[in-house]
Structures are given as structure tokens and as C-alpha cells.
Amino acid sequence: MKTAPLMRVVGISKRLGGRVILDSIHLDLFKGQTKVLIGPSGGGKSTLLQCMNLLLTPDSGFIELEGRTIDPRNKRELYAFRQQVGMIFQDFNLFDHLTALDNVAIALRKVRGWSRREAEARAMEELARVGLADKARLYPAELSGGQKQRVSIARALAMDPKVMLLDEPTSALDPELVTEVLAVIRALAQAGMTMVMATHQMGFARALADEVLFMEAGRIIEQDSPTALLAPGSGTRTLDFCSQLAEGL
Amino acid sequence: MQEMLTVLWEAAPFIVQGAGVTAVAVVGAMFLGLAIGVPVAVAQTYGPAILGRIASVYVWFFRGIPILVLLFLFYFGLFSWIGLNLSALAATVLVLGMTSGAYQSQIFRGAILALPQGQFKAALALGMSESQAVRAIILPQALRLSIPGWSNEYSILLKDSALAFVLGTSEIMARTHFVATRTYQHLPLYAMAAVLYFLLTWAGVSGLRWLERRVRIKGYGEVA
Amino acid sequence: MMNEWDFFLHRLVPALNQGLVITISLIVPSALLGLLGGVVVGSLRVYGGPLWGRLASAYAAVFRGTPLVIQLFMLYFGLPNLGITLSPYAAAVIGFTLCSAAYHSEYVRGGLRAVRRGQLLAAQALGFSTWKSLVWIVIPQAVRKALPGCGNEIIYLIKYSSLAYVVTCFELTGQAKIVASESFRFSEVFLVAGMYYLAMVTVASKALQWIERRLAIPGFGTL
Numbered sequence: 001m002k003t004a005p006l007m008r009v010v011g012i013s014k015r016l017g018g019r020v021i022l023d024s025i026h027l028d029l030f031k032g033q034t035k036v037l038i039g040p041s042g043g044g045k046s047t048l049l050q051c052m053n054l055l056l057t058p059d060s061g062f063i064e065l066e067g068r069t070i071d072p073r074n075k076r077e078l079y080a081f082r083q084q085v086g087m088i089f090q091d092f093n094l095f096d097h098l099t100a101l102d103n104v105a106i107a108l109r110k111v112r113g114w115s116r117r118e119a120e121a122r123a124m125e126e127l128a129r130v131g132l133a134d135k136a137r138l139y140p141a142e143l144s145g146g147q148k149q150r151v152s153i154a155r156a157l158a159m160d161p162k163v164m165l166l167d168e169p170t171s172a173l174d175p176e177l178v179t180e181v182l183a184v185i186r187a188l189a190q191a192g193m194t195m196v197m198a199t200h201q202m203g204f205a206r207a208l209a210d211e212v213l214f215m216e217a218g219r220i221i222e223q224d225s226p227t228a229l230l231a232p233g234s235g236t237r238t239l240d241f242c243s244q245l246a247e248g249l
Numbered sequence: 250m251q252e253m254l255t256v257l258w259e260a261a262p263f264i265v266q267g268a269g270v271t272a273v274a275v276v277g278a279m280f281l282g283l284a285i286g287v288p289v290a291v292a293q294t295y296g297p298a299i300l301g302r303i304a305s306v307y308v309w310f311f312r313g314i315p316i317l318v319l320l321f322l323f324y325f326g327l328f329s330w331i332g333l334n335l336s337a338l339a340a341t342v343l344v345l346g347m348t349s350g351a352y353q354s355q356i357f358r359g360a361i362l363a364l365p366q367g368q369f370k371a372a373l374a375l376g377m378s379e380s381q382a383v384r385a386i387i388l389p390q391a392l393r394l395s396i397p398g399w400s401n402e403y404s405i406l407l408k409d410s411a412l413a414f415v416l417g418t419s420e421i422m423a424r425t426h427f428v429a430t431r432t433y434q435h436l437p438l439y440a441m442a443a444v445l446y447f448l449l450t451w452a453g454v455s456g457l458r459w460l461e462r463r464v465r466i467k468g469y470g471e472v473a
Numbered sequence: 474m475m476n477e478w479d480f481f482l483h484r485l486v487p488a489l490n491q492g493l494v495i496t497i498s499l500i501v502p503s504a505l506l507g508l509l510g511g512v513v514v515g516s517l518r519v520y521g522g523p524l525w526g527r528l529a530s531a532y533a534a535v536f537r538g539t540p541l542v543i544q545l546f547m548l549y550f551g552l553p554n555l556g557i558t559l560s561p562y563a564a565a566v567i568g569f570t571l572c573s574a575a576y577h578s579e580y581v582r583g584g585l586r587a588v589r590r591g592q593l594l595a596a597q598a599l600g601f602s603t604w605k606s607l608v609w610i611v612i613p614q615a616v617r618k619a620l621p622g623c624g625n626e627i628i629y630l631i632k633y634s635s636l637a638y639v640v641t642c643f644e645l646t647g648q649a650k651i652v653a654s655e656s657f658r659f660s661e662v663f664l665v666a667g668m669y670y671l672a673m674v675t676v677a678s679k680a681l682q683w684i685e686r687r688l689a690i691p692g693f694g695t696l
């Protein structure tokens with residue numbers, strides 16, 4: 001017997017600025033799965049991830065978490081849902097006025113209503129998990145790009161999310177900083193976190209992904225295991241795109 | 250010469266006492282302006298369209314009409330028209346405060362717009378409500394970025410407060426005027442008042458610079 | 474008592490229009506002279522050397538650090554102590570000019586400072602004379618940087634021209650005060666007078682925006 005999906009994206013469409021950006025997207029995400037989104041720039045990856053966290057409200061279709069359909073108009077339900085779905089942004093979006101520690105603790109305090117002590121203790125644990133315990137008192141402007149992204153991962157993890165959405169988490173980083181962030185993400189996947197990640201890091205995707213989704217012009221046009229999609233001579237759009245990427249490097 | 254010095258010497262305590270009234274007017278107006286400016290700025294940036302529209306009309310009105318006309322309009326006209334019987338000082342604080350609210354809202358709006366919008370999204374992604382995100386993430390940063398604008402606003406308010414003498418508020422300017430018309434030592438008396446204003450400007454601006462250093466975040470703020 | 478229409482059409486509006494003419498005849502020369510003075514003072518603050526630079530900065534600090542109303546009182550009521558008597562109009566125009574020159578100088582200075590040294594070096598490397606690099610490289614950049622500030626200053630001047638009333642130059646605000654005091658219709662009179670100012674300020678800011686757009690260069694001034 002197959003288990004029910006943890007999260008489902010059902011027929012989501014989204015128009016922005018008069019253009020169709022997402023065109024009836026379906027996606028079933030099972031517990032512990034890692035899915036990787038790839039595709040050309042402007043294909044709609046960021047838009048899809050933001051719709052999955054309901055940071056953007058889809059025009060049609062809906063999101064289900066553990067069998068419950070989320071109604072974005074119900075604010076209470078919306079905020080509770082977002083707490084369970086962590087989001088990692090390409091440009092980190094750390095809160096510039098807060099130390100690394102407070103960045104991780106603030107949602108625990110303001111959203112969960114934890115005391116400062118509880119929140120900071122938990123934040124410290126999460127920072128330790130991403131290897132930044134010694135940087136807790138530094139402000140974002142005093143951290144490197146890789147460190148910032150690791151803080152933002154700790155910030156999301158502190159909320160005990162059931163799903164993590166990562167939007168090109170390493171694209172804004174200098175090449176020598178990419179590894180430290182990927183190491184954290186790899187550890188997460190191995191610990192059984194359910195994830196959807198947009199990325200251009202094909203080697204990494206191949207090693208980690210249970211499934212690769214190729215997205216273009218607002219549609220998922222190919223969807224399979226990385227080995228199947230990237231097999232030499234498979235003639236897939238994915239393979240074509242990845243070899244172009246490799247040439248570009 | 251002798252006579253001038255005597256007048257200055259005798260008038261000085263009376264005029265300097267006006268600094269207390271001036272300070273009440275300026276500080277009162279600053280805080281009223283803050284209380285008006287923050288919600289107006291938030292309405293203009295994050296509020297629904299209709300609220301934003303109302304906020305813009307408010308700003309347009311108070312930024313487009315001279316203080317002097319506003320003082321006359323409210324003190325002699327609108328306040329008594331709605332049955333409010335205010336002292337000249339209270340009217341001064343209200344009018345300067347409402348005007349300052351319009352200017353301060355633009356300082357905060359500029360600061361809010363200068364913040365990277367991703368942080369607002371990141372706060373929502375963590376499950377904060379819109380109002381929590383504004384309060385915990387946007388405003389603490391916007392208020393810090395606003396301090397230089399605030400310092401400017403202080404010196405403008407201080408100078409505008411001198412206009413309150415037309416209502417008979419007994420601040421520095423009114424007292425100077427009072428003595429001058431009786432002693433005919435206009436030039437030295439106004440020069441003394443000017444020095445007093447100059448010192449008050451300097452004191453306030455230094456105070457705000459101190460505050461700015463106090464709340465400074467390392468490596469931050471250079472962007473703005 | 475006159476009826477409403479009579480009052481508006483035959484008493485208030487003619488009086489305010491008469492005041493408006495004086496207001497405009499205060500603003501235009503003060504704005505032009507103030508801008509000119511601001512360019513001189515601002516340039517001195519950047520290129521004037523230690524003595525002139527210091528003097529120009531002191532001038533700006535004094536006029537920016539004290540209320541305009543006191544400056545006007547010193548000119549109109551104070552100068553007679555020294556045997557110099559000015560008409561209300563002259564006192565107002567001189568006061569506005571001196572004060573706005575101080576504020577303009579701040580933006581002119583900022584504009585000149587913002588032109589990066591490399592720009593001047595590059596011009597000189599191409600064989601521009603000092604004068605030519607000033608005219609063709611420095612000024613076009615500085616004007617764009619200073620424009621929003623200077624434009625705003627002129628908008629302030631429109632409003633602060635109302636202070637001419639306190640030195641008995643009966644412009645828009647003065648006329649409104651006269652009509653209001655004799656009719657006791659303070660709310661209506663000052664609201665209408667306020668509308669006159671709102672109209673002037675709105676037109677001036679639209680014009681300023683238009684000029685800024687005309688002069689805008691992609692990517693310039695966003696840093």
C-alpha cells in the first residue's frame with residue numbers, strides 16, 4: 001500500500017503582469033523525498049516555490065498539507081501553514097537589524113510565543129547544527145554569504161518545518177562558499193527532511209534528488225529520477241539543458 | 250551701548266525661559282508627528298489602496314500649505330469650529346505635530362522602501378502575520394534609518410516653532426518680540442534669540458547623532 | 474452680512490488674487506537670486522580654499538540654524554537701529570534670498586562633491602582644460618545631483634513666502650488675515666488661502682518632476 005503524500009500541489013495556475021507564469025502545475029511530495037526543480041531562467045521555479053508556501057496566492061488550484069486543503073483567505077490557517085513549510089531564498093533575506101541568534105529566535109518568540117530564553121536556547125542548537133555556534137552574536141553584515149545562507153537555513157529549521165523549499169540556495173554565493181551550504185543541505189536530506197529545491201547544481205541534484213522536475217514556460221515538462229532523465233542518449237529536454245549548462249561552465 | 254547691554258542683561262532671563270515653552274512645542278510636535286507619521290507611512294506602503302489614498306491626501310494637504318496659514322486656519326478657525334477651545338501652546342503643538350506627521354511619514358516611507366523587500370517575505374515565510382512582520386522586522390530597521398531624517402525634522406520644527414508667536418504662544422520669539430517693541434533694541438535682542446535657536450539646533454542635532462550611534466548595527470546602514 | 478457668494482466672489486477672491494500677485498513677485502526674484510547665491514556659496518564651500526570655504530560654511534550654518542522669521546525681523550525691525558531702513562518688500566526679498574542661498578548651497582555642495590574624482594581625472598587625461606572639464610563634465614553631473622534638493626528648496630520658498638506678512642508685506646497670507654479678521658470667517662478664508670498655496674506647490678512639484686525626468690540618465694544617481 002502506498003502512503004498518502006505529505007504535501008500536494010493540485011492544478012496551480014498563476015498569472016503575473018498579465019502573463020501566465022504557472023500553468024496548471026501538479027506535484028505530489030512524499031515524506032522524506034527530495035525533489036529538484038531545474039529549468040531555464042524565467043521558467044517559473046521561484047513562482048512555484050512561492051506559491052507552495054502561499055507567499056503568492058495561486059489564481060486557481062490549491063495546496064494540501066497532510067490531506068488538509070489550505071484556505072489562503074483564512075489568515076490563521078495561512079500563518080500556521082507557513083510555519084510548517086520552511087523557505088530558503090536565493091539572497092538569504094536575513095533580518096539586517098538582528099544578530100544571527102536573533103534571526104533564528106525571532107519567529108519562535110513572536111510567532112510561537114516562546115520566552116526569550118527558550119527561543120535562544122533552541123536557536124543556539126540550530127546554529128550549532130549548521131556549524132555557526134561561534135557566530136551567534138554577529139550581525140548579517142558581518143557574515144560571509146555562505147554563513148548568511150546557513151543562518152537562514154537554521155532560521156527555517158527552528159520552526160520544525162515538515163517541508164523545506166529552497167530557491168537556488170547557492171546561486172548568490174561565490175564558488176568557494178557553495179560547498180559549505182551544500183554540505184548542510186545534504187545532511188538535511190540524509191536526516192530525512194522533505195524538500196523541494198530549485199538549483200543549477202546538477203552534480204549535487206543528481207546525487208541527492210529522488211526526482212528531477214524540469215520546468216519550462218510555467219509547466220513541468222519532464223519528471224523522473226535523475227538517472228533516467230540524465231542517461232546518455234535518453235534524448236530528454238533535461239539532458240539537453242544540462243549539457244548546455246555544463247558547456248557554459 | 251550701555252543702554253543696549255542693560256536691556257540685554259535684563260531681558261535675557263525672560264527670553265531664555267521661553268526656551269522651555271519652545272522645547273515643549275518642539276518635543277510635543279515631534280512625538281505627535283511620529284505617532285501620525287508611522288501609521289501614515291505604513292498605510293502608504295503596506296495598506297489597502299483606499300487607506301493609502303487617504304494617507305496621500307493628508308500628506309499633500311499638510312505639506313502644501315504654509316505653517317503660518319495652518320496656524321491661523323486651525324487656531325482661529327477649525328478648532329473652535331469643532332468646539333475645541335485650546336490654549337495657544339496646545340494649538341501650536343497640534344498644528345506643528347500634524348504637519349510634522351506629514352513630513353515624518355515621508356521619511357519613514359523612504360526608509361521602508363529602502364529596505365530589501367525580501368525580508369518582509371522571509372518573515373511571512375516563517376509564519377508571521379503581516380502586522381507582526383511590519384512591527385518586528387520592518388519598523389525597527391526603518392526607524393533606525395530614519396534618524397538622520399528625524400534630526401533634520403527637529404531643526405525644521407524648532408525654526409517653525411518661532412512662528413507660534415503669531416498666536417501669542419510665549420516661546421522665545423514671542424518674548425523677544427515683546428521686549429523689542431518696548432525697548433527698541435530690536436537688532437541685539439533678535440541676535441540674542443538667534444544665538445539661542447542656534448544653540449538649541451546644535452544641542453538637538455548632537456543628541457540625535459548620539460542616539461544614532463547608540464542604536465547603530467555593525468556594518469549596517471551604509472547601504473542606505 | 475454679505476451672503477456667501479457675494480463674500481467669496483466680491484470680497485475674498487479679489488483680495489486673495491491681489492495678494493497672490495505680491496506673493497509671486499516675492500517668490501520669483503527670491504528664487505532666482507537665492508539659487509544664484511547658493512551656487513556661489515556652494516562652490517566656495519567646495520573649491521574656495523580654507524578661508525573662503527570656512528566663511529561660506531559659517532554663512533550657511535548661521536542662516537540654516539536660525540528661524541527665517543528672526544532673520545526677517547532683524548532686517549526689517551533691526552536694521553533701523555543702525556540707521557538702515559528697508560521697505561517691507563525689500564526686507565522680505567533680501568531675507569528670502571539670503572536664507573535660500575544658504576539652503577541651496579548645501580545641495581550645490583553635495584552635487585559637486587558627488588562628482589567622483591575619477592571623472593575629472595579622465596577628462597584631464599583626454600586633454601580637457603580645467604574650465605572645460607568643469608563645464609562639460611562636472612556641472613552636468615552636479616546639476617542632476619543637486620536638482621531634487623534645490624527644487625524642493627524652491628517649493629519651501631513658496632510656502633515660506635507667507636512670512637512676508639509678519640514684516641507687514643501684505644501678500645496672500647496677509648490679505649487672508651485682513652479679510653478673515655473683518656469677516657470672522659477664519660475657517661473658510663484660510664482654507665481658500667491654503668488652496669492657493671496648495672495649487673502653487675502642486676504645480677511647482679509637477680514641474681520639478683518633469684524636469685527631473687527630462688534630465689534623467691539611466692543608472693545615474695541611483696547609487
Ligand SMILES: Nc1ncnc2c1ncn2[C@@H]1O[C@H](COP(=O)(O)OP(=O)(O)OP(=O)(O)O)[C@@H](O)[C@H]1O
Pocket residue numbers: 016017021039040041042043044045046047048
Ligand atoms: N511580480 C511579477 N510580475 C510580473 N511578472 C513576474 C513577477 N514575478 C515574476 N514574474 C515573471 O515570471 C516569470 C517566472 O519567474 P520566476 O522567477 O518564477 O522564474 P525562475 O524559473 O525562478 O527563474 P530564475 O532561474 O531566473 O530564478 C519570469 O518571466 C518573470 O519575469
Ligand SMILES: [Mg+2]
Pocket residue numbers: 045046047167168
Ligand atoms: Mg528564480
